[in-house]
Amino acid sequence: MKTLKPIALLLALVLALGMLTACAPTVVVLQEEALVSEDDGIQPVTEGSVKTGLSFVTSTMASTSATEEEDGIAQSDISLVAVTVDENGVIDRCVIDSVQAKIGFDAKGTLTGDVNAPILSKNELGTDYGMSVISPIGKEWNEQVAALASYVEGMTVEEVTGIKINAEGKPQDADLAASVTIYMGGLLAGIEDAVNNAVHLGAQKGDELVLHTLTSAAGSKDAVADTDGLAQAYCTVAVMTLNGDVITGCYLDAVQANVGFDENGALTTELSDDVPSKNTQGDEYGMSAISSIGADWHEQAASFSAYVTGKTVAEAAGIAVSEGKAADADLASSVTMSIGDFLTLMEKAG
Numbered sequence: 001m002k003t004l005k006p007i008a009l010l011l012a013l014v015l016a017l018g019m020l021t022a023c024a025p026t027v028v029v030l031q032e033e034a035l036v037s038e039d040d041g042i043q044p045v046t047e048g049s050v051k052t053g054l055s056f057v058t059s060t061m062a063s064t065s066a067t068e069e070e071d072g073i074a075q076s077d078i079s080l081v082a083v084t085v086d087e088n089g090v091i092d093r094c095v096i097d098s099v100q101a102k103i104g105f106d107a108k109g110t111l112t113g114d115v116n117a118p119i120l121s122k123n124e125l126g127t128d129y130g131m132s133v134i135s136p137i138g139k140e141w142n143e144q145v146a147a148l149a150s151y152v153e154g155m156t157v158e159e160v161t162g163i164k165i166n167a168e169g170k171p172q173d174a175d176l177a178a179s180v181t182i183y184m185g186g187l188l189a190g191i192e193d194a195v196n197n198a199v200h201l202g203a204q205k206g207d208e209l210v211l212h213t214l215t216s217a218a219g220s221k222d223a224v225a226d227t228d229g230l231a232q233a234y235c236t237v238a239v240m241t242l243n244g245d246v247i248t249g250c251y252l253d254a255v256q257a258n259v260g261f262d263e264n265g266a267l268t269t270e271l272s273d274d275v276p277s278k279n280t281q282g283d284e285y286g287m288s289a290i291s292s293i294g295a296d297w298h299e300q301a302a303s304f305s306a307y308v309t310g311k312t313v314a315e316a317a318g319i320a321v322s323e324g325k326a327a328d329a330d331l332a333s334s335v336t337m338s339i340g341d342f343l344t345l346m347e348k349a350g
Contacts, residue, residue, distance in 0.1 A: 045200050048205045048206075049086075049200060049202075049203070049204060049205075050084040050085060050086050050092050050203050050204065050205050050207070051084065051085050051086075051198035051199050051200050051201070051203075052082070052084050052198055052199065052201045052203055052239060052241060052249050052251060053083045053084075053085065053193075053194040053196070053197045053198030054080070054081070054237070054251060055079070055080065055189075055190040055191070055193035055194040055197070056078075056079075056080055056237060056255070056277050057079045057186075057190065057193075057274065058076055058078045058079075058235075058255045058257050058274070058275040058277070059076070059077045059272065059274070060074070060075065060077075060257055060259055060269070060271045060273075060275060061077075061271050061272070061273050062075040062077060063075050063231075063259050063267060063269075063271055065261070065265055065266045065267045066105055066106050066261070066264075066266070067107060068107050071104045071105060071106050071107075071112050072105050072261060072266075073102050073103070073104055074102070074103040074104075074220075074231030074233070074259035074261070075100065075101065075102050075103075076099070076100075076101040076233035076235075076259075076275070077098070077100055078099040078101070078213075078215075078255065078257075079098050079187075079190055080096070080097045080098060080121075080190075080211060080213070080237060081094070081095070081096050081190035081193065081194045082094070082095045082096075082194060082209055082211040082239045083095075083191065083195055083198060083209070084205075084207065084209050085195050085198045086205060089156045089157060089158075089195070090154060090155065091152055091153050091154065091155055091156070091157075091160070091191075091195065092153065092205050093153060093207070093208070093209035094149035094150075094152050094153055094191065094194075094209070095149060095209050095210065095211040096145040096146075096149050096187060096190070096191075097122060097123045097145070097213065098121060098122045098123075098141075098145075099119065099120075099121045099122070099213055099215050099233075099235055100122070101119045101215055101233035101235070103115065103220055103231035103232075103233065105222075105223075105231060105261050105265055107265040108263065108264075108265065109222060109223025109228075109229050109261060109262055109263040109264065109265055110222050110229075111220055111221070111222050111231070115217040115218055116216075116217075116218050117217075118216070119215040119216065119217060119233070119235075120215075121213045121215070122141045122142055122145075123142045125142070126140060126142055127140055129141050129142070131144075131182075135181060136181055137178065137179065137181055139179065139181070141182065143179075144179065145180075145182075145187065147179035147180050148176070148179075148184065148187060151176055151179075152191055157191070157192050157196065160188060160191050160195075161192055163176070163184070163188060165184055165185060165188075168183065169183040169185040170182070170183065170184060171184060201248070201249030201250070201251065201309070202241070202248045202249040202309055203249040204243065207241040207242060207248050207249075208241065208242040208243075209239070209240075210238075210239070210240050210241075210242065210349050211239050212237070212240075212345050212348040212349060213235055213236070213237050213345075214235070214236045214341050214344055214345055214348075215233060215234065215235040215236075216233075216234050217231070217232060217233055217234075219232040219234055219256075220232050223261060223262050223263045224263075228261060228262050229260065229262070229263075230258060230259075231258070231259045231260075232256060232258050232259075233255075233256075233257040234254070234256050234257075235254060235255050235257070236252070236254040236341045236342070237252065237253050237254065238250065238251070238252050238342070238346070238349065239251045239252075240349050242313070242349070245312045245313050245314065245350070246310065246312055246313075247309055247310065247311055247312070247313060247316060247349075248309065249309060250304075250305040250306075250308050250309055251305055252301040252302075252304065252305055252342060252345075253277045253278060253279045253301070254278045254297075254301075255276075255277045256278075257275045278298060278301070279298045281297075282296065282298055283296050285297050285298070291336060291337075292336050293333070293334065293336055295336070297337065299334075300334065300336065303331075303335050304331070304335050304339060304342055307330070307334075308346065313349050313350040314350060316343075316346040316349075317346040317347040319331065319339070319343060319346075321339060321343070324338040324339070324340050325337070325338055326339055
């Protein structure tokens with residue numbers, strides 16, 4: 001583990017939440033005093049404080065090459081679980097969501113479909129996702145994960161992992177099966193992962209927990225000449241806790257899921273079931289080398305999170321910008337990258 005330094009509120013959090021996997025969660029143990037130092041502007045942990053955790057797993061394994069008969073698909077499946085958890089390991093709040101980003105391309109290496117169209121999460125799609133018409137209980141995906149999230153609130157992670165599922169990954173408990181019939185194996189692993197990665201951000205028991213995404217395929221491009229095409233699903237995620245309209249904690253992360261293909265529509269990228277997020281990459285992302293302040297993406301996202309903590313959602317969403325970047329001198333001293341996506345996520349929280 002890297003040595004913790006008294007930088008900004010969430011830089012320590014980035015180190016804790018940056019390494020998330022679906023099958024084998026990595027748990028980084030942090031010294032609590034590094035997270036609650038008043039010198040860093042962090043409120044001390046008090047009775048009623050809860051930790052915030054995120055599981056952020058991205059897979060491109062479902063992607064396929066194009067043929068003369070059928071277009072290829074660059075598919076990024078992004079699984080997200082956010083939790084707040086108390087000092088006894090009991091889950092206070094849980095939110096589950098997923099993004100299935102599908103970018104098409106043909107056997108000539110040309111993108112198909114509108115890459116500028118918004119890519120909504122399954123929770124945002126709601127009834128438009130279409131699961132209710134084939135569900136044996138007539139429930140949509142968002143309704144079923146909301147039921148699962150409610151079910152695990154008040155449980156410890158040991159109790160969550162002890163939930164019985166059958167060979168199809170569906171719940172055996174009659175009460176849970178009445179509202180959840182989807183495959184739960186990955187969801188339970190995500191809840192465990194989020195709990196194991198939870199750290200103090202300032203949230204108190206009972207604070208509202210929100211999880212929002214912003215996903216775009218606009219960075220995609222056709223294959224031309226000797227240059228491969230690119231299908232890129234760019235997903236930015238915000239986890240926030242709210243007391244009324246005041247932000248008590250914030251955590252930001254993003255993933256660029258890139259799938260390459262050639263002029264014949266054949267995949268040229270090795271597919272992965274664990275595409276690393278920007279926080280996971282840390283300094284290896286490489287922004288610090290070109291940053292005017294020498295700070296990488298994860299450091300700047302942490303600084304932005306620290307800046308909005310304690311503000312109302314409206315204040316956070318209304319941060320002044322100039323050419324997409326922070327206009328406020330205090331914020332601009334630690335965040336020089338574009339903050340447009342962050343502000344959109346603040347708006348969604350409102």
